[in-house]
Amino acid sequence: MLDERKRKILKEIVDEYIDSAEPVSSAIIVEKYENNISSATVRNDMAELEKLGYLEKTHTSSGRVPSAKGYRLYVDELLKYDNISVEEIKYIQEKLENKANSIEELTKIATTTLSEITHYTTVSVGPKTSGQNIEEIKFVLLGSRMLMGIIVTDSGLVRETIIKFDEDITQEQVDTLNYYFNNKLQGEPIEKIDASLEEYIFRELKYSIKIIRPIIEQMKKLIQEEEKIYLEGANKSFELPEFKSLEIAKNFVNILDTKEVMLDILNTGFAKDIQIYIGDENDNQDLKDFSIVTFKHSVGDKDLGTIGIIGPKRMNYSKVISVMKYISKKLDDNFDKKD
């Protein structure tokens, strides 16, 4: 259906539009096209590409702009993803080298680095605890009326919370709590911390419910804690020409402010795959002018967090995805080495 020339012209148009943010005319393509070719020929092909839904016009006599379908073909079939320089590789290596002491911190560093190299706005969420198994639970007495509860999961996540009491707690009580919690929960999925656990502990230990209840409450909160989005380089987006439109700028801020939308997207998709959402492919209307590219950091089937880029539909997919691929690989290396 699409002969070689049409594919090439489509690629040139998208490349050019990504670069200039202006509708692309047949004359510009003629300039760039190596073999000699007349603008009339290009116009014919453009008309064809438009009929097939890959291009759009902004008005009757304007140049062409890629449609969502056009971008889709472009990223799926026309691009190669090795667009990363030696300097960039060096920079990433240096940034990710060893410095983080927790998975969350490592994810943040990667998120910042990604924004620095691509000049787009990046976001990330930490690992989800759901699906993980409990490796160890520890309660630590702080002062006489405060406990810290710590959960370590099998993929090395550490979550902790503070629990305050109206009465004194003894070290013996804490030791007993540690014993029973670990006895019951070691190796179990983290979701086992629930109301039935409260009953069990209460039955076995006979401690005042005034002690048990707040512990369970806080531990439950801990595992279903709302996820925090880490955001980097929001102002970079405001330098883009599309942000001259107040509506687009507003939509952008809205998306980042109502975290649910981003969380939804970041939490979709499978480990290792790079996911690409182009414009209206998202059904959120605020996202119609943006593309989002995400990837998950994981070990085995355990989620270690997701990192994403949000930028204009006209984003530099080649660079973005190339850099992401490399960062993804580095994160895995890093993890293998450490544990």
Added chain:
Amino acid sequence: MLDERKRKILKEIVDEYIDSAEPVSSAIIVEKYENNISSATVRNDMAELEKLGYLEKTHTSSGRVPSAKGYRLYVDELLKYDNISVEEIKYIQEKLENKANSIEELTKIATTTLSEITHYTTVSVGPKTSGQNIEEIKFVLLGSRMLMGIIVTDSGLVRETIIKFDEDITQEQVDTLNYYFNNKLQGEPIEKIDASLEEYIFRELKYSIKIIRPIIEQMKKLIQEEEKIYLEGANKSFELPEFKSLEIAKNFVNILDTKEVMLDILNTGFAKDIQIYIGDENDNQDLKDFSIVTFKHSVGDKDLGTIGIIGPKRMNYSKVISVMKYISKKLDDNFDKKD
């Protein structure tokens, strides 16, 4: 210098401008002014107020807009700060009631509540550890190669960090660490965690430097950790008429993105005082069209975090400050009750 009528007219103008975002004409003031008064009189007074620097014109035949000096007089002398309704009081009480288990969490809840009631963008930073004294230090062994280090300060702050090792750590070693750290540091200012501490521990314990070094490193990081700004309702600002100007919107995003500016402002000022920064009173150019109002949450001379509002110079100071005063009081009550 300013007779009663001029003060009243100034107040009406600022009130009106805050409400409408449009330059205020003499006719509008005549409408609002209770005693009969002609527009010519108002015009004379306005000319006078302009000469004194309280008002400005956007062009020769425009209405008047308050200057920074005008706003300053307005907030300092013309406003009363009891602009809070029974519903709002109820709402705040409900939100702040008991739910938080840490100071940081309480501050966040207060920040969100403030944004909900005022419909402005709010920001906060958690308490600074500097200046606090160490009440307790605890190391907890997680697995065999991971420690959690916990510091509790005298005003109840809890800070923790993860330290990973290349070799196994024994519980005995941890117990010894706990003993020596507490022995040396209990009651001491938190800044005592430094290089000389490393020497001391190394001398006393003779543990491999491979164990001591990462501990001290991480604990040091912990106390000088960069402060995190919590942000709420950024999108609310984008509904304001001033955000039709791309430049203003851009400045706004810039401010929130380069955290240093906000941190600087939030960290200035003394406990309990409400600080007001109007437009160019800040010397950061990005802030010239905005006002920031902040207050600190504290107990004694210990900082427990700062909460601020950032909005247009034309913000509803009366509401903002009234609500802040009430929240500030509630936070203190809350704290007194608990500890």
Added chain:
DNA sequence: TTTAGCACTCAATATCTTGGACTGCTAATA
């Protein structure tokens, strides 16, 4: 199948016009 060439379209920009929302000032008034 490709191309030269021309008619046509439309956004972008500049220029002009008009209406009206203001002010400042003057002279009359209390």
Added chain:
DNA sequence: TATTAGCAGTCCAAGATATTGAGTGCTAAA
């Protein structure tokens, strides 16, 4: 002396009109 009516003058905002040029689509020839 303080206030006010009234009017001339200013300037913005919005709409109307003209101009330009960058683009296309189409036709007919190569």
